[in-house]
Amino acid sequence: MTTGLLTTTVGSFPKPPYLQKARNAFASGKLSREELSELEQQATREVIALQEEIGLDILVDGEMARGDMVVFFAEHFAGMEVGGLVRSYGNRYYHKPVVKGPVRWQEPITVDLWRYAQSLTDKPVKGMLTGPYTMVEWSFLEGYDDFRQAVLEMARAVNYEALELDRAGAPFIQIDEPALSTRMEDIDLAIEAMAIATEGLTAKTATHICYGDFVSAYPRFLDMPVKQFDLEMANSSHDLVELLKTEGFPEDKEIAWGVVDVHSHEIESVDDVVAEIKRGLEVLPPERLYIDPDCGLKTRTWDESADKLRVIMEGVRKVRAELGIE
Amino acid sequence: MIATVVGSYPKVPNKPRPARLRLAINKFDRGDMTLEELDRVADEVTIEVLQEQVEAGLDFVTDGQIRWEDEQTYLARNLEGVSINGLIRWFDTNMYYRQPVIEEPLAWTKPSTVRDYTFATEHSSKPVKAVLTGPYTMARLSVDRHYNSVEALAGAFAEALNREAKALQDAGATFIQFNEPAILQAKDDYTTFVASCARVVDGLSAETGLYLYFGDVEGIYPQVLDLPFDLIGLDFVMGAKNEGLLHRTPFTKKLGLGIIDARNTRLEQPAAIAERIKTLGAGIDPDNIHVSPSAGLEFLPREVAQEKLRLLAEGVRQAEGVLV
Numbered sequence: 001m002t003t004g005l006l007t008t009t010v011g012s013f014p015k016p017p018y019l020q021k022a023r024n025a026f027a028s029g030k031l032s033r034e035e036l037s038e039l040e041q042q043a044t045r046e047v048i049a050l051q052e053e054i055g056l057d058i059l060v061d062g063e064m065a066r067g068d069m070v071v072f073f074a075e076h077f078a079g080m081e082v083g084g085l086v087r088s089y090g091n092r093y094y095h096k097p098v099v100k101g102p103v104r105w106q107e108p109i110t111v112d113l114w115r116y117a118q119s120l121t122d123k124p125v126k127g128m129l130t131g132p133y134t135m136v137e138w139s140f141l142e143g144y145d146d147f148r149q150a151v152l153e154m155a156r157a158v159n160y161e162a163l164e165l166d167r168a169g170a171p172f173i174q175i176d177e178p179a180l181s182t183r184m185e186d187i188d189l190a191i192e193a194m195a196i197a198t199e200g201l202t203a204k205t206a207t208h209i210c211y212g213d214f215v216s217a218y219p220r221f222l223d224m225p226v227k228q229f230d231l232e233m234a235n236s237s238h239d240l241v242e243l244l245k246t247e248g249f250p251e252d253k254e255i256a257w258g259v260v261d262v263h264s265h266e267i268e269s270v271d272d273v274v275a276e277i278k279r280g281l282e283v284l285p286p287e288r289l290y291i292d293p294d295c296g297l298k299t300r301t302w303d304e305s306a307d308k309l310r311v312i313m314e315g316v317r318k319v320r321a322e323l324g325i326e
Numbered sequence: 327m328i329a330t331v332v333g334s335y336p337k338v339p340n341k342p343r344p345a346r347l348r349l350a351i352n353k354f355d356r357g358d359m360t361l362e363e364l365d366r367v368a369d370e371v372t373i374e375v376l377q378e379q380v381e382a383g384l385d386f387v388t389d390g391q392i393r394w395e396d397e398q399t400y401l402a403r404n405l406e407g408v409s410i411n412g413l414i415r416w417f418d419t420n421m422y423y424r425q426p427v428i429e430e431p432l433a434w435t436k437p438s439t440v441r442d443y444t445f446a447t448e449h450s451s452k453p454v455k456a457v458l459t460g461p462y463t464m465a466r467l468s469v470d471r472h473y474n475s476v477e478a479l480a481g482a483f484a485e486a487l488n489r490e491a492k493a494l495q496d497a498g499a500t501f502i503q504f505n506e507p508a509i510l511q512a513k514d515d516y517t518t519f520v521a522s523c524a525r526v527v528d529g530l531s532a533e534t535g536l537y538l539y540f541g542d543v544e545g546i547y548p549q550v551l552d553l554p555f556d557l558i559g560l561d562f563v564m565g566a567k568n569e570g571l572l573h574r575t576p577f578t579k580k581l582g583l584g585i586i587d588a589r590n591t592r593l594e595q596p597a598a599i600a601e602r603i604k605t606l607g608a609g610i611d612p613d614n615i616h617v618s619p620s621a622g623l624e625f626l627p628r629e630v631a632q633e634k635l636r637l638l639a640e641g642v643r644q645a646e647g648v649l650v
């Protein structure tokens with residue numbers, strides 16, 4: 001068992017083409033829920049097998065049942081509806097959710113597929129949730145006069161789902177808040193909401209926030225009540241690393257250091273990855289430094305994802321060998 | 327008083343209406359449709375969108391920017407010296423644009439929007455305004471590999487967009503608007519912004535407008551009143567501070583009142599809209615007030631956008647009844 005530089009991923013994996021097709025067929029009523037679920041399981045098996053083969057330490061189910069990270073939960077929470085088509089970019093559209101009324105958790109949403117994924121491997125599989133701030137910020141808001149109240153009630157709904165994962169045995173629960181990155185001024189509200197969302201959990205908790213201005217939100221963002229920050233570091237400003245080096249990082253917290261850029265087709269070199277890991281080691285000891293890609297992999301192809309993860313693994317092995325970590 | 331929009335309009339309707347433009351672009355991308363056929367669909371959708379705005383009761387409309395992939399690419403792709411890069415989030419919205427990369431000196435060689443403008447005026451029963459993304463916002467949202475200075479790049483964009491605006495003017499445009507959300511996120515750069523504004527309107531005789539949204543003008547107000555535009559539009563939804571600023575220093579230009587939330591589906595009611603107009607437009611000649619959503623409407627589903635415009639127009643008519 002290794003004792004440092006554990007490897008993981010942010011959450012999503014690309015959907016195999018057959019699953020993408022099946023999701024379209026299901027949307028137009030040409031495929032049953034059961035048939036789709038079977039294919040989601042097949043894809044989950046492939047995602048787990050890939051991560052095992054590459055040698056990652058903490059796995060994910062790859063989110064094969066999810067399209068948009070907000071819509072997926074909106075379809076299951078009371079008080080939320082899937083709204084009309086809104087353009088995302090180019091010729092891509094999605095049904096943006098609407099918060100209509102009091103938001104309530106109703107039934108487990110992610111537990112079955114997490115349990116299935118965990119049954120396929122001896123390695124820990126992370127439970128993955130969308131954070132309350134992001135759920136509200138990326139939806140239309142009709143049912144509340146007060147944004148803050150909507151976020152805090154959403155946090156309770158997210159907490160119920162997290163508790164279900166916790167009870168099911170998820171060793172690791174990650175609650176992502178990507179919407180915060182463009183609105184760091186709302187960090188206080190996001191922290192308050194995260195405290196509710198993580199209440200009563202025994203699992204290790206983490207949050208992923210992409211491309212945020214952490215320098216201006218330092219040190220307040222460190223109060224986010226999670227054990228691990230999953231941060232994009234490969235392209236982050238030099239300033240953040242310097243800041244963490246000089247001003248420090250809480251001793252009871254960890255960073256999952258994003259070392260490859262998921263938004264680029266190009267595969268990084270092992271040397272790049274090694275250099276990036278060493279930058280991380282200037283801030284944190286290997287036991288508290290996790291290594292991963294800088295964001296979800298769903299925009300990459302299957303092969304690009306695999307290649308990026310292999311490069312990460314190779315870089316990690318090199319540094320582990322240098323440090324004498326098993 | 328004029329009921330109008332800020333620029334974009336949702337391109338596709340919801341079921342049961344067919345998403346014609348979306349399907350056509352898909353077909354075109356697969357090679358199952360010619361460019362001529364795609365252009366015809368885009369024209370038909372433009373006509374629909376013009377009609378929807380008129381039906382809603384607007385006095386001043388746009389072509390809905392139906393052909394625009396996003397607010398940067400459509401203007402950048404015809405310029406020399408630019409290539410178009412990967413997707414990046416557009417401000418704090420959930421919409422993405424492709425980032426222009428400035429590789430060489432910018433050069434305007436042909437118009438991007440003149441044909442759209444002409445087509446729209448030919449098919450609209452109401453006057454049409456020409457809307458462009460402003461030079462400062464174009465510069466801020468680009469990757470600069472050539473000028474190595476926002477000031478120089480904004481100047482180059484201003485030069486190019488000035489040529490575009492003159493081409494629009496030659497085609498008959500009587501009102502040309504520049505959208506500049508980026509300056510509200512970078513007020514320190516106001517001097518650069520002022521220079522690019524002067525350059526972009528240089529030599530224009532058409533009426534000009536400047537729309538500033540996704541924030542407030544605290545820190546650059548009342549200075550913005552010295553900018554060389556006839557009308558300035560402000561966002562009173564995301565720019566909550568704008569109301570107090572106007573209260574302290576009277577507005578001396580034509581005023582664009584962005585008071586309908588362009589980013590949320592919750593509907594505003596006409597009586598409340600009329601009340602807002604009365605409060606915010608106090609002391610301004612009603613003829614000099616343009617009432618609109620807070621930003622372009624592409625963040626909303628099509629049917630909600632139209633309903634919002636209908637309520638907006640109703641609110642404007644109510645306010646007129648009171649103010650006249």
Ligand SMILES: [Zn+2]
Binds near residue numbers: 010178208211294295
């Ligand atoms: Zn991310």
